[in-house]
Amino acid sequence: MSAKRSTQMTRPQRQRGLARRQAALLRLSTEIASAHDEAEVYQSVVNGLHDEALGYNFLGIFLLDEETGDRVLQASIGWPDIQDDWRVHPGEGLSERAIKDGKLHYTPDVRRESQYLPSLASGSEVDVPLRIDDRTIGVLVVESSEPNAFGADDFEILTAAANQASIAIGRARLLAEERQRADEHKALLDTISDLSSELELSRVLQAVLERAVTLLNVTGGEVAIFEEEKGELQVVASQNIGKDSTGTRLKLGEGAMGAVAVTHEPLIIPSYHEWLGRSTKYADVTVHSVMAAPLLIGRRLVGAIATVHSDPERVFGPEDLRLLNLFAPQAAIAVENARLYTEAQRQKQYFEDLVLNSPVAIVTLDLQHRIVSCNPGFEQLFGYEREDVIGEELDPLITTEATRKEAVAYTVEARDRPVRGMGRRRRKDGTPVDVEILAVPVIVDGERVSILALYHDITELLEARREAEAANSAKSHFLASMSHELRTPLNAIIGYSEMLQEEVQDLGHLELTDDLEKIRTAGRHLLSLINDILDLSKIEAGKMELHLESFDVRAMIEDVTTTARPLVEKNRNQLQVRTDPELGSMYSDLTKVRQMLLNLLSNASKFTEGGTIELTVERTSESNGPTMMSFSVSDTGIGMTPEQMDKLFEAFSQAEASTTSKYGGTGLGLAITRHFCEMMGGDVHVESGPGQGSTFTIELPVTAAKRTGATS
Amino acid sequence: MAKILLVEDNEMNRDMLSRRLTRKGHEVTIAVDGQQGIDMARDGAYDLILMDMSLPEVDGWEATRQLRADAKTENVPIIALTAHAMAGDREKALEAGCDDYDTKPIELDRLLAKMAALLEDES
Numbered sequence: 001m002s003a004k005r006s007t008q009m010t011r012p013q014r015q016r017g018l019a020r021r022q023a024a025l026l027r028l029s030t031e032i033a034s035a036h037d038e039a040e041v042y043q044s045v046v047n048g049l050h051d052e053a054l055g056y057n058f059l060g061i062f063l064l065d066e067e068t069g070d071r072v073l074q075a076s077i078g079w080p081d082i083q084d085d086w087r088v089h090p091g092e093g094l095s096e097r098a099i100k101d102g103k104l105h106y107t108p109d110v111r112r113e114s115q116y117l118p119s120l121a122s123g124s125e126v127d128v129p130l131r132i133d134d135r136t137i138g139v140l141v142v143e144s145s146e147p148n149a150f151g152a153d154d155f156e157i158l159t160a161a162a163n164q165a166s167i168a169i170g171r172a173r174l175l176a177e178e179r180q181r182a183d184e185h186k187a188l189l190d191t192i193s194d195l196s197s198e199l200e201l202s203r204v205l206q207a208v209l210e211r212a213v214t215l216l217n218v219t220g221g222e223v224a225i226f227e228e229e230k231g232e233l234q235v236v237a238s239q240n241i242g243k244d245s246t247g248t249r250l251k252l253g254e255g256a257m258g259a260v261a262v263t264h265e266p267l268i269i270p271s272y273h274e275w276l277g278r279s280t281k282y283a284d285v286t287v288h289s290v291m292a293a294p295l296l297i298g299r300r301l302v303g304a305i306a307t308v309h310s311d312p313e314r315v316f317g318p319e320d321l322r323l324l325n326l327f328a329p330q331a332a333i334a335v336e337n338a339r340l341y342t343e344a345q346r347q348k349q350y351f352e353d354l355v356l357n358s359p360v361a362i363v364t365l366d367l368q369h370r371i372v373s374c375n376p377g378f379e380q381l382f383g384y385e386r387e388d389v390i391g392e393e394l395d396p397l398i399t400t401e402a403t404r405k406e407a408v409a410y411t412v413e414a415r416d417r418p419v420r421g422m423g424r425r426r427r428k429d430g431t432p433v434d435v436e437i438l439a440v441p442v443i444v445d446g447e448r449v450s451i452l453a454l455y456h457d458i459t460e461l462l463e464a465r466r467e468a469e470a471a472n473s474a475k476s477h478f479l480a481s482m483s484h485e486l487r488t489p490l491n492a493i494i495g496y497s498e499m500l501q502e503e504v505q506d507l508g509h510l511e512l513t514d515d516l517e518k519i520r521t522a523g524r525h526l527l528s529l530i531n532d533i534l535d536l537s538k539i540e541a542g543k544m545e546l547h548l549e550s551f552d553v554r555a556m557i558e559d560v561t562t563t564a565r566p567l568v569e570k571n572r573n574q575l576q577v578r579t580d581p582e583l584g585s586m587y588s589d590l591t592k593v594r595q596m597l598l599n600l601l602s603n604a605s606k607f608t609e610g611g612t613i614e615l616t617v618e619r620t621s622e623s624n625g626p627t628m629m630s631f632s633v634s635d636t637g638i639g640m641t642p643e644q645m646d647k648l649f650e651a652f653s654q655a656e657a658s659t660t661s662k663y664g665g666t667g668l669g670l671a672i673t674r675h676f677c678e679m680m681g682g683d684v685h686v687e688s689g690p691g692q693g694s695t696f697t698i699e700l701p702v703t704a705a706k707r708t709g710a711t712s
Numbered sequence: 713m714a715k716i717l718l719v720e721d722n723e724m725n726r727d728m729l730s731r732r733l734t735r736k737g738h739e740v741t742i743a744v745d746g747q748q749g750i751d752m753a754r755d756g757a758y759d760l761i762l763m764d765m766s767l768p769e770v771d772g773w774e775a776t777r778q779l780r781a782d783a784k785t786e787n788v789p790i791i792a793l794t795a796h797a798m799a800g801d802r803e804k805a806l807e808a809g810c811d812d813y814d815t816k817p818i819e820l821d822r823l824l825a826k827m828a829a830l831l832e833d834e835s
Contacts, residue, residue, distance in 0.1 A: 487795060491817040492724040498820065499732050506735075527817065547803055591802075 021157075024053035028161060032168045037176060041168040042075035045140065049161060050077045056158075058143035061165070062088065064099055064136065071095060071139060078143075093117045095139045098127035102136045104155055109147040123147045126154060128162040132170040140165065184323065187215050201225075204338040205237040208331045212307055213239060215327060216291075216320055221307035223295075224250065224257050225335060233257055233304055241308050242286030255279030256292040257304035264301070266293040266324060268316045272308070291316040293324050295332035302336045361435075361455040364442070369393050369411050372450060381435075381457055383428035394453070398425040400432075414439030414451045422458065434459045476541035483534040487527065494523040532668035539675045546589045546679055548704055553583040553629065557617055560594055564601040572610045573635075575601075579617040586629055588704040592676045596684075599669040600633040600696050608637030608693070619702070627702040628682070634695040640688040648686060649674040673698070680704040714759035714831050716740045719749035719775065720793070721767050725816070729762070732820055746770030750778050753785050759831060765794045765805060773808040780809035789830040793818070 028048030035041040042061045049056040060076030071093070073086040090096065094116055097105045105127045110116045116125075123146040130138040140162045144150065209223045220240025224233040235248040235257075250258040259277055260267050269275045269290040272282075287308040295303040305328060309316070355362050361378035363371055371389045379386055382398050389397060399407045403424055413419045418440040424432050439453040497520040504512045538544040561577055568575040586593070597615075604613045616632040640648070649670050670684075677684045682700035716738050720726040730740040741756065743749035746767040753761060761779070765772035772792060779785040792805035792813045805813045812826050 484795060487816075488722060492728065494817045495725065495728040495732075499728055502732065502735065502820075 020053040024048070024051040025157065025160070027051065028054075029164055032161075032164045035168055035172065038169055038172045039074070041165055041172055045161060045165045046075045046077045049142070049158070054157065056142050056144075058145070060141050061130070061138060062095060062141065063130075063138040071099065074138070088117065091115070094125055095127040095141045098129040098139045099136055102129045102131055102134075104128050104159060106150060106155065108150075110143075111147075124149045126150050126158055128158045130162055130166045130169065132166050137166070137169065184215065184326070187211070201335075201338040201342045202236065204334050208305070208334055209237040209239050212305060212324070212327055212331070216307050216323055218291075218307040218314075219287075219310040221305065222257070223303060223305050223331075223335075224248075225303040225339065226261065226295075226301045233261055240310075242310070243284060245282070245285075248281050250279060250281070255282060256290050257306050260292045260294045261301055261304050264294050264296060264299070266291065266321055266328075268321065270315060286310050288312045289314070289316055291320055291324060293328045295328055295335055297329075297332050297336055302332050302339070305331060359457075361457075363394060363453050363455075365394055365411070365451040365453060367415060367448060367450070369395060369408075369451070378455070381427070381433065381455055382425070398427075398455075400426050410437060410439055411451065411453070414453065415441055415448060417441065425455065433457060434462045473541060476537040476543075479533055479537035483530045483537070486530050490523055490527050490530070494520060494527065497523060529668075532672060535672050536668055536675075539672070544675070544679065546704065547591065548587055549590055550585050550587045551590045552585050553617065554579065556586075556590065556594065557583075557597075557615070560597045560601070561615065564598055564605070567602055568605045568613055571605055571608060573605055573608050574612045576612060576614045577617075578614065580619050583617060583619055583629075584702070586700070586702050586704075588680055588700060588702075589676075592680070593700065596673045596676055596698055597631060597633070599673055600631075600698070603669065603696070604633050604635035604637065604694070608635040611636030611693070620699075626681075628699045629702050630697060630699045632695055632697040634693060636693045639690045639692045639694055640686075641690050645686055645688060649684070713737050714739070714827075715757065716827075717743060717749065717753055717756070717758040717761045719743045719746065719761065719767065719772070720764040721745055722764070725764070729818060736820075736824060746772065746775040749775050753779055753788065754782060758788055760827060761788055761790045763790050763792055763810065765792050765801065773804055776805070776808040776810055789833070791823075791826060791830070 028044070028051070031044035031048050032041060035044050045061055046059055048054075049059055056077075058078035060079060060082075061074045062071035063074055064070075065072055065087075068087075069090040071088040073082065073084050073088075075084065076082060088095070092115065094105070094107055094110065094113055096115070107113055107116075107125045107127075110122055110125050116122075123144045125144075126142045128140040128142075129136045130140060140158065142150075142154075142158055205223045205225070209221055212218075212223075213221055220238075222235050222239070222241060222245055223237040224235045226233055231252060233250040233252070235245045235250070238245040250261075252258055253262050255278060256267060256269060256272075256275075258279070267290075269277075269292075272278060272285075272287045272290045275290075285308075287310055289309045290306055291308075292304060292306040294301055295305060305324075307316075307320075307324070355375045358375060358377050359380075361375065361381040363374040363378050366372050371392055371394050374384075374386055374389060378384070384397065395404060395407045395411055403426075406423060407425070410419050410421060410423075418438070420439075421437045423435060423437060425435050426432055434457070436456040436458050437453065438456075439451060441448050442450045442452050497516050501513060501516045501520065504510070504516065535544065557577065557579060561575060565575055601613065601615065612635070614632075614634045616630075616634070618630045618632075619627065620630050621627045674684050677698055677700065680700050681704055682698065684696065684698045686694060686696050688694035716733060718726065718730055718733075718740055720729065720742070721744055726742055726744070730742060733740050741752065741758070743752045747770045749761070749763065749767075750770065763772045763776060767775070770778075772794075776790055776792070779788065779790065789811045790809065792801075792808075792810040793816055794801045794805065794813070795816055802813050811830055814823050814826060
C-alpha cells in the first residue's frame with residue numbers, strides 16, 4: 001500500500017533524475033514496509049535515504065525516552081564517531097524543537113545556532129518528528145555539510161519517509177507486543193503440557209514455581225497446597241525468598257497466601273514489611289513486594305502461589321496480575337492432578353506391598369487361565385519360581401489328575417463370579433497341600449479382564465482339626481466304654497442294697513433299713529451321673545439317636561407325675577398339674593421327653609422348699625408353624641440371677657459349685673435337655689429372677705422330624 | 713408262681729435277680745450264655761424268659777431270633793434286659809422278637825409288673 005501511494009505521489013517533472021529519485025523513494029517505502037521489527041525500520045529508513053539518487057549523507061533517527069526526555073540514537077549514517085544508544089539530553093541539539101512542537105524544522109545554517117551539537121556536517125539541518133497517534137515518539141535528523149542545502153522537495157521526501165517510518169514503527173511495536181503475548185502463551189502452553197506430563201507432586205510444585213518466577217520475571221516465590229482435613233496451607237516449594245520456607249504451615253487468613261486462600265482473589269502487597277497482614281513466620285525474609293494468588297479449581301481451593309520482588313525498584317502492576325491470572329488455573333490443575341496421582345500411587349503402593357508381603361498365594365490369570373503375575377507367597381506355597389510360571393496355564397501346574405477337573409471348574413466359574421472353596425493342590429515337587437481358595441473376576445469398566453486367585457495354606461489347620469476330631473471321638477468312646485464298665489459294678493451295688501432292704505424287712509432288722517437306703521440312694525445318684533455323662537458323650541459324638549413313636553400325652557404326664565411326686569413332696573412342696581382338656585397324642589421320643597420332664601421336676605423340687613411346683617401342658621398351634629406341645633414347670637423356689645441363667649444350659653454348670661454340694665444333681669440335666677429339644681426340633685427356655693422362682697418351658701413339635709444328634 | 717429262665721452272663725446280676733425273683737415266689741433257672749439259653753429253652757417248658765442282650769458268643773438278639781424261629785419256643789414270652797438305653801437297643805430287641813424290654817439296674821416292682829402282664833396274656 002505504502003509503495004503504491006508513493007507512486008501516486010508523482011509530481012510534474014521539474015528536475016533531471018526525477019525518475020531515479022522516484023525509484024529510490026519506492027525502494028525506501030518497500031524496505032520500510034517489509035521491516036520485521038523496529039530496529040529494521042530504523043535501519044531501512046537511514047539506508048533508503050542514503051541512496052545515491054536521494055543523496056542524504058548525514059542522518060540519524062532518535063527515539064524519545066519519555067522518562068528522561070533524552071533522545072536516544074537508534075540508527076545513523078555519516079556520523080562515524082557516534083554509537084547507537086547515544087543520548088542527546090534535553091537542552092542539547094537542534095532536533096529538540098521538532099520533538100517539542102511535532103513539526104518539521106529547517107536550519108539553513110547551523111553554525112548560527114547555540115544549541116547545535118557539532119558534527120562532521122556542520123552546514124544545514126532538517127529535523128522531522130516521528131509521530132504515532134498525535135504523539136511524538138522521536139525525530140529524524142538530516143544534515144548537510146553545506147549551508148542552505150535543503151529545499152521544499154527535500155522536506156516533502158523526508159516528511160513522507162518519516163511518516164512511513166512512524167507507521168512502520170507503530171506496526172512493529174504492535175507486532176512485538178503480539179509476539180510477547182505469543183511467547184507468554186507458549187510459556188503457558190509449555191507449563192501446561194510439562195506439568196501435565198510430570199506427576200510427582202513435589203516436582204510438579206517445583207516446576208510450577210519455576211515457571212511462575214520465569215514468566216513474571218520475579219526474584220522468587222513459593223507454592224503451598226491446601227490440606228482440606230486440617231484447613232491449613234502447607235508450603236511445599238520455595239525459591240529465593242531469603243529462606244527456605246518449605247514445610248511452613250499457614251492457617252487460613254495467615255500471611256499473603258493465607259489471605260488469598262480466604263478471599264479467593266489475587267493480592268498485590270507493594271511493601272511487604274509494612275503490610276499488617278504479614279505472618280510472623282516470614283519476619284526474616286528479604287522480600288520487598290509480594291503478589292499472591294489462590295490456586296482454585298472452580299470454587300474449590302487446592303493451594304496458593306506467591307511471587308516476590310526483593311528489588312525495591314521493581315513493582316507489581318496490572319500486567320503481572322494478568323499473567324498470574326492466566327497462570328494460576330493451569331497451576332491449580334497441575335497441582336490437583338499431581339495430588340490425585342500421588343494419592344493413587346500411595347494406594348497402589350499399599351496394595352502392592354500387601355500382595356508382596358502377604359503369606360497368602362496371590363496369582364492373576366488372563367481369561368485363558370494363564371498366569372499374568374504371582375506374588376512371593378505363591379512361589380513359597382507351590383515351590384515354583386516366578387519366571388517359570390508366567391504365561392503358563394495355572395491349573396495343570398498345581399493339580400493332579402484327580403483334582404484337575406475340580407480346579408478348572410473353579411477357574412471357569414471365577415470368570416463370572418467370586419468362588420470360594422477348599423481343596424487339595426500339589427506343589428512343584430508333587431507334595432500335596434490343602435488350600436482354601438478364593439477366586440474373583442477382575443472387572444474394569446464392565447469388562448472382564450482377568451481372574452484373581454488366592455490360595456491360603458490350611459494344611460496345618462486341617463491337620464489340627466483332624467487331630468481335634470480324633471481326640472474328641474476318642475474321648476467320647478472312652479466315656480461311653482467307661483460309663484458302661486462303671487455301670488456293671490454299680491448295678492450290683494444298687495441291686496444288692498435293694499435286695500438287702502427287702503431281706504431285712506422280711507427278717508425284721510429294721511434298724512439297718514436307713515443305712516441300706518443311703519447306699520441305694522448314693523448308688524442311684526452315681527448311676528444318674530454316669531448316665532448323663534454317657535448321654536452327653538453320645539450327643540457330642542453324634543451318636544444319640546431319636547426313637548420316635550406315637551404316645552398319648554396325658555398317659556405320659558400321669559406316668560411322669562407319679563414318678564416325680566415322692567421327689568416333689570420330699571421338700572414339703574405341692575405338685576399341681578394343669579393341662580388342656582384335649583392333649584391328644586405326640587409322635588416323638590417318649591423316653592427322652594420323660595427324661596426331660598423328670599429332670600425339670602427334679603430340679604424344681606431341689607431348689608424349692610415348702611412351695612408349689614406347677615406343671616402346665618398345652619397344645620399350641622401357630623398359624624405358620626407346626627403344632628407344638630408346651631410343657632412348663634414353674635416353682636416358687638430360690639430363682640436365679642441373669643448371670644446364672646446365661647450358663648444354665650451349658651454342661652457342668654449349676655449356678656455355683658456350692659449348689660451341687662447343697663442340692664445335689666449332676667449339672668448335666670439341662671445341657672442334655674437342651675440337646676434333646678434341639679434334636680426334636682424344639683426349644684427350652686427359662687424365666688426367672690432371684691427369689692422369684694423359675695419357669696422352665698419346653699416346646700416340642702407334636703410331630704418330630706428325625707434329625708441327627710450331632711450338635712456343636 | 714411261674715417257671716422263669718434267666719439268661720445272664722454276669723454272675724452278680726444273675727445271683728441278685730434270681731434270688732429276688734425266687735423270694736417273690738418264682739422258680740428261676742439260670743443259663744450263663746446265649747447258646748446255653750437257647751438249648752435250655754428248647755429242653756424245658758418255661759413260662760417266661762428274661763434275656764440279657766449283651767452276652768458273649770451268641771448275644772441276646774441272636775438267641776431271641778433263634779428261639780422265635782423254633783416252633784417249640786416261638787410263643788414263650790421274652791423280656792429283654794439291657795444296659796441303660798443304648799442307642800436303638802429297645803427297637804433292636806423288639807425287632808428280634810422280644811415281647812418287652814427293661815433296663816438295668818432292675819427296678820424290681822417295674823420288672824414284676826411287666827412280667828405279670830405277659831404271664832397274664834399267656835394264661
